[in-house]
Amino acid sequence: MSETAASPVPAKASGLAGGLLGRLDGVLLTLVAGAVILWFLPVGMGRYGTYVLTLWLVTAIAVMGLNLTLGIAGLKSLAQGAFMGIGAYITAILGTKLGIDWYTCFALSGLACFALGLVLGFPALRVKAHYLAFVTLAFSTLVWLVLRNEQWLTGGTFGISNIARPTLFGLRTDGALAFHRFVVVVTLILALALWWLVRSPWGRAFLALRENPIRAASLGIDIRAYTLLAFAIGSAYGGFAGALYAPLVEFIDPTPFALSASFMLLLMVVAGGSGYQLGPFLGALLAVALPEWLRFTGGLYLIVFGIVVLLLLIVCPTGILGLLDRGWTALKARFGASDGSRP
């Protein structure tokens, strides 16, 4: 495994194609190999198993966005669940009430969340750390109240049902396996876009923002622009995840987008490994699949899940990938290699 999230890899060739070749690394190979495996994995798994796998990927998209905002750019946000809700409701409302196709809904969900993320990013120019978290928490609560109370638009607690799944080149994705494969492709595209972004000078600027904004400003890095962009792009990923979540469950109500969802997404970033590009997949796997695997414990599964997460964070506060990173560094030190690259 080769994870270099906090360490953009310089490209030797110029141009888009040359840049791509120059940037080949373990993360890219893992993403592509993972997509191939996930394409075939649900065969013979049944509807529910396939649904859980798809939900994992959809959740991972939202976590990827939060990982950019929080893990890479260092901006505390408790609004990713709300952005997922906004994306889901835009897709559901436009699709069911106006008959707009899913692709347009998907694009509009991302755009709307990008724009809202820009606006929400402005407080980040003034307040930091937990003060910023409280601003985003207020936004999250406000969104949930709108989703619950504006019944004429959102259906309130009755929600919106019969959300159609997209078609691809005339092929329907109504079946669990077909939709899963559709989500695999969309997840791969979004993950690759983020992979490119993190390895671009923008990614390095985001890291500088997290590590030392005063020094970053003295190097000519436009703190204002990069702060707003980190918020906006991260939020757009929340919107994209919501646009996939709505057709996955085919019925949405405000409950999955309450404040607790934002906390869970934050937990996934931290547990997977904040700032690591593959961390969101591990964090989302922990939060989506682990409760399913623990169902044999009956009514105790949430308690067991909580204990497992607590133990994990005590043993590896930098997340699963942080632990692997430390192990890799120790191994390299033991065998004499010290080129500074990350595992």
Add this chain to the structure above:
Amino acid sequence: MTRPVLEVSGLAKHFGGVVAVDGVSFTVNEGEILGIIGPNGCGKSTLFNCILGQLLPSAGTVRLDGMDVTGATPEAMNRQGVSRTFQLLQVFPELTVRENLILAGQEHRGSMLSRLFGPGDAGLTAEADRMAEVFRLGHLTKAKAGGLSYGQQKLLDAAMAFMAGPRLVLLDEPAGGVNLTMLADLKERLRAMNVEHGATFVVIEHNMDFVMSLCTRVIVMVEGKVLMSGTPAEVRADPAVLDAYLGH
């Protein structure tokens, strides 16, 4: 005739009732290495922060190449060709030496959009490696900055200030905490940047040998004001300086 790069006129900074910088005026000419010395708390770093936009001055003006840049943001100052180092180490420990150097120069390459779709190193790998060589860090380009010794991080910090090809570099205590061998290296590198590339510096420093052997002119500050200005020899010989700063 050399022309002024930086003109500071009547610069003042008050923190409530405390006057940290009190009407400081000086000029830095092209190719000059100006030293600023003074006891701890005399306002040297605050003066730097006011010039570079980290703090808004209470009064006075700052001109760069004749243009009024008073109160400009640190980003804007950097884009106009002014680089700096800080009193405390300010490298990015999670990035490698090469990435630190690329980061220091990338915002001067193209537009934001072209940087997003262009090469990941903004075309700066060769320049970063060359700068690392100049500052004797060529063998460490792939090492994480956080794993370097203090002296090596100081060299990296200084090297970063030169990555964007600046018109003027303000160095805040570059010699602080650096061992003698490393210090000689740093001085030699800075002098080379001055002689070979015509770089203009302002250096705040407590190490008298370093300042007196590197700088062409020295300003002495006491209690937020300029006590005197002159060549290193004149400063060494001034009884007021000896009394106020050197404690004689």
